[in-house]
Amino acid sequence: MNSGHKNTTDPVKIELIESLRGGLIVSCQTQPGDVIHEEGRTVVTMAKAAQWAGAKGIRANGPDQIAAIHEAVDLPIIGLWKIKYPDVATHIITPTVEHAVKLWEAGARIIAADCTHLPNPAIGDKPRYEIIPMIREALPDAVIFADCATFEEAKEAADRGADIVSPTKFSYTPETAMMEPPSWNMVAKMCRELSSQAYVVMEGHIYTPEDAMKAVFLGCHAVVVGSAITRPHYIAKRFVDLLNGLKDDWRDAERAWTGITTERTE
Numbered sequence: 001m002n003s004g005h006k007n008t009t010d011p012v013k014i015e016l017i018e019s020l021r022g023g024l025i026v027s028c029q030t031q032p033g034d035v036i037h038e039e040g041r042t043v044v045t046m047a048k049a050a051q052w053a054g055a056k057g058i059r060a061n062g063p064d065q066i067a068a069i070h071e072a073v074d075l076p077i078i079g080l081w082k083i084k085y086p087d088v089a090t091h092i093i094t095p096t097v098e099h100a101v102k103l104w105e106a107g108a109r110i111i112a113a114d115c116t117h118l119p120n121p122a123i124g125d126k127p128r129y130e131i132i133p134m135i136r137e138a139l140p141d142a143v144i145f146a147d148c149a150t151f152e153e154a155k156e157a158a159d160r161g162a163d164i165v166s167p168t169k170f171s172y173t174p175e176t177a178m179m180e181p182p183s184w185n186m187v188a189k190m191c192r193e194l195s196s197q198a199y200v201v202m203e204g205h206i207y208t209p210e211d212a213m214k215a216v217f218l219g220c221h222a223v224v225v226g227s228a229i230t231r232p233h234y235i236a237k238r239f240v241d242l243l244n245g246l247k248d249d250w251r252d253a254e255r256a257w258t259g260i261t262t263e264r265t266e
Contacts, residue, residue: 006197008163013143016076016109017163017199020222023056024212025078025201027226028069031061035233040064044072046230051075059203059224063106070107078145078224079108085121090172093147095122095131097138104139111135115146115157116169129153132160145201149173151186151193158197165194166224168203181205184218191219 008014028046030037047058047069059078060066066079081099082091093114094100100111113135119125123134135144146157147168154165167190170176170183182205190200202215203224212223227234241248 007158007161008143008199010141012141013163016143017221019076020056020201022216023222024050024054025057025059025203025222025224026050026053026055026229027059027203027224028230029059029061029065029226031082036231040068044068047073047075050229056222057110059112059226060108063102066103066106066108076110077108078110078112079103079106080112080147083122088121092120092122092128094135095120095128097131097134100131100135100139100142104142109141110143110145110164111139112145112147112168114169115162115165116149116153116173117156118173127156129156129160129162132157132162136161146198147203149176151189154190154194154198154200158194162198164199164201164221165190166201166203168224170204182211182215184214187215187220188218195219 008017028043028050030042036042043060043065050058051073055075057076057078058069060069062081066077070077080093081103082093083095083099084091093112103111113131115129115132117127120128120131123130132144132146135142143163145164145166146154146162148154148157148165149169149172157165167183167187170186171179171181187200187202194200199221200219201222201224202220206212206223206225207228212225215223
């Protein structure tokens with residue numbers, strides 16, 4: 001096992017994170033209004049399919065879906081909770097300690113949180129990465145997974161004790177909105193400069209096995225894939241959009257599902 005990561009010294013945490021090495025983590029999420037949403041059913045089927053295929057982990061949203069997945073499959077779960085606040089354009093991922101605790105109680109041992117520099121109204125409009133030490137104090141046994149949009153945010157998250165950093169929010173914040181994903185240059189820099197502090201996991205806009213392999217080749221510990229695997233309506237729309245002469249952009253539908261406007265502003 002690799003014990004050289006400064007933020008992760010607990011052997012139990014190291015063993016958990018190392019179990020993901022070089023592997024696929026499948027994002028299994030639906031929400032009301034999603035065409036494939038069936039409460040307590042669809043995400044479990046997704047997770048079972050991922051386990052059958054050999055995935056090493058699951059990423060899931062909200063304590064109810066996490067609890068259902070935790071009961072159905074024997075894979076580590078990265079838990080998050082998307083919360084919408086008034087006057088905030090998009091959801092914030094796990095904005096409070098209370099949300100993190102509920103995810104832990106549901107069975108997630110890796111807690112994902114929005115760790116961008118944007119203000120978090122739940123903690124007095126402090127930068128969202130300030131939630132890291134708060135979660136660490138409340139859940140000392142949890143692995144903290146920082147969802148970031150820029151290298152600088154990933155560095156801030158690592159400095160504050162995140163065990164894992166990821167470019168999850170790349171292209172979903174004002175300063176990255178017009179940048180074309182995936183964020184290869186940024187994730188390569190994260191692997192080069194932050195791996196002595198935190199594990200780097202690739203997440204965001206990975207649509208092919210070749211792209212997943214590219215992430216691992218660049219130095220990522222593991223790869224999270226969602227829409228390309230678990231959202232058949234988006235997969236179908238990619239084909240339809242192309243056959244129709246690209247009159248529509250399937251990514252607009254994906255952004256709307258994630259709470260992002262077509263302009264990708266926040």
